[in-house]
Amino acid sequence: MQNRLFTFLVLMAGIFMRAQDCPAPVFPANGATNVPLDATIDWESVDGVPSYNITLGTTPGGDDILSTQFASGSSYVPPLGLPADTTIYVTITLFFFDKPNITCPSYSFTTEPLTTVPNCTQITNPLNNATDINPNTNISWSYVYAATGYNISLGTTPGGTDLLNNFDVGNTLTYNPTTDLPPETTIYVTVVPYNSLGTAMGCSYQQFTTRAESEIPDCTNIIYPLNGESNVPLSPNLEWFAVPDATGYIVTIGTSPTGTDILDGATFYTNSTPVVNFEPNKTFFITIVPFNDAGQAEGCTQTSFTTLLGCGPYLDFDTGEYVIINPDIDFPDSFSSCQNDGPLVISSTDIAEGFRWYQIDQFDDETLISSTSEVTITENGQYRYEAYNTISQNGNTIECPSSQIFEVVSSEMATIENIIAQPTVSSLRLSVIASGIGSYEYAIDNIDGPYSDSNVFNNVEPGSHTIYVRDKNGCGIAQKEFTQDLTVEGFPKFFTPNGDTINDYWQFIQPKGSEKVILQSIRIFDRYGKFLKEISQNSQGWDGNMAGRRLPSGEYWFLAIDNSNREIKGHFTLKR
Template identity: 25%
Template sequence: MLRNKYLPIFIVFLLIINPVNGYELLDTTCSKNEHINKIKHYNYAPPLCTGLTMPLDGDTNIAVSTGLSWTRVSNATGYKLNIGTAPGANNILNGFDVGNTANYQNSNKLPENTIVFVVITPYNADGDALNCNEESFTTGPDIPPPNCTTLLTPTPGAIDIGINPLFSWQPTNTASGYLISMGTNPGNTDILNNEDVGDVTNFTHMNDLPNGTTIYVEIIPYNLAGNAFGCQDFSFTTGAVDLRPECTTLTTPIPDSQDVPVDTNLTWEKIPEAVGYIITLETLTDNIDILNRFDVGDTDIYHPPGDLPGSTTMYVTITPYNIYGETENCLVQTFSTGLEDVYPPPKFFTPNGDGINDIWIVPNPINRIKYVCIFNRYGKLLKQLNDLSEGWNGTFNGIPLAKDDYWYNIVYNDGKNTTGYFSLVR
């Protein structure tokens, strides 16, 4: 009896449908002693379409040397390009396979001032993407990159330049804008890095430049064709000038004024460059007896915590400062206070018959005042108050006076006097 030297192999084929990955074809044997062979094959669908990212669909005034870029598709293994100058045309590129990349740079310029139509078709082993949309953009004129420009101000090589100069440069005919870089060493951009200032020929940096430093500036013109090439740095040096603020002046009390109320506040002119003020206030005794270099911060008023000494000459030094330091050699300003326990008269009164603030009365708690005279702005005597408690009701010979400023002269028992003004308000 003839016997087959090969063992029979019975194979059952199992086909499994996978709706996502295609199908699997598996073979299994009936016995554990028999060989097991498996065959697999996965079927992926063709990729989806993509779209331009540069230029965008509908863009205009695009450089004729532009490249194309698009969004990658995850299961694509390559891309084909059709480019033409009419819808559906491929007179520039016809199904050109760029491989598995998401950008393309044509070796030739595109036609100028032309609508260019593009179709990008992703593909993989299972075929091309279907029915991809056609996109388009419009090119601008075919011009070369612009020439470099020249810094006009500050003058290249200049010294002692301010820390916030105006930069200006020579216009370049074909430039559509300018990029500016600045640094403290050649080629550095630690101050400004490729700032696009647009189509202008002057610029002011928003921050102060470092003082006493050589500044290197590069200005690069650009247009549709690209940036100017090989532009040189220009340099200048900022000046080591005194950037501290100017001194200020007392506004209240007015310097050299007399009989200033002991409860006065101090005010002064605000200096734009200052960020704060240091006050020294003294009576020129052996020691600074009221304020010794007191930092009041960024304000233009100081309220002493208590009354100043009466009948005394006060010496005030106000020193502005900023990040560059304190101002030096500011003048000492003086004023003299009046008697202690003498209170200033009211700044205004309202004689309108409502029973509130109808009478102007000068305080005299310890009877130091002899009398008070009231004048109009032309110096005419309107009223002399010998009895201060009587006050003044705002009339002259029984006739109500108009709202205005009126002047007073307070005469004290020791012969001193104080003058000032107040307002009648109706």
């Protein structure tokens, strides 16, 4: 039974795999002949395919001409050209990151025969007449049409062969000298292509000059994520082994083996870097190349890793927007239950697929108390609110939560114990004394506020006022009427400077039956605090004039200082 089930699954997998269309060849066409040896192989692009592999061989599915290589887009240029007069089979593989690859049936074409010897080539690295070249450099050159191999000579004189004499490197475009080249020396390089009809004629040398001996750094190995690792977080900290003689590291990351869409040769001077906002459930390819003044490490291998299923943020390539699956929540960090009002009922207004409420005990253990958008709380303490959405990714359903820890405390309406008034030159300063277990704010003369956290009111006009104390947690507003007459004993409440000799002057009168008050000075101000007149206790008093000008009727203020430096403040009325 198990073998039958396995066979069935394999068949179904094969049917699924072939549900994806394979691309049709564009050039060369299937069955084409006399195809140029430097042909670019093109095929149709297939929707939904992130990348392609290509293999070339002399048999269907064979790789004796070209082993499996990643193609950039839907075309491939064989770097060494194609063999002449050969039937070549092309095998395209659809490469996927999140499901099995699909290998398409091979198709074939036949190349043209050789008719001539190849032309000469040009060295591409180092460039002709280049200076300051590392003595351990590789030497590279361009592909030449119809070449099947190359001979290379190296010398310290023009056309010389004292370092390497007509060495056959085969059908390759690079040569790595077995030993370092002489430092601070001009090196002459001659590369001669050949094929079965003969060698290129009249190829001239190119030259470059080496610098002083130095060592390029070795490659490094990645520490995290390891090659092939899966379930890597969406914002990992990439880390690799430090190379002692490296100045820095060139890091390239792409979503395909040839891609650079995440990091394109970024330079780092430490052996780690954080990377944010990787896409979930996707494979990434990373190459790290150490470098120093001598050059870059050579032959560093590429590694790959796959991220975990995630809630975001990640880039939606269809819209260009970053997607976050977690719900947005707007939730306070504290609630108050008013005493004697019964249980506290809290309802969430956030938009989410599901909700949970937890009570947190003194040991930070959590107990689930509700799985709806509403919770009833009967005691003070610490709680956690959680809202979540779900997402299905590759057959798995995961939750993406957002949460907020909050406190529940008791509160109550305030009791106004006292209102303390302190006269100033032209107004009152009121201090409100309130008691209760709540958190309170204060307003004067308007129940709707504005309210302030301060219990002090400055520049208050004398007279009747209403003080309001509001519980910030909604447990009520206390209020109290208050009247303050600022007239101080011994100082008249008014005077009438009209020339009738009755009450024409305002002056302090020693109260009868009380301890004698000795004043150092008496200063008079208008209602705006402007100083008008200073009189002494023994003078006739103030006649309501200033610099010979009669002042209008209204409220005036005084500030008296006694012989103990105590301030006595108040106000009086001038009537005409």
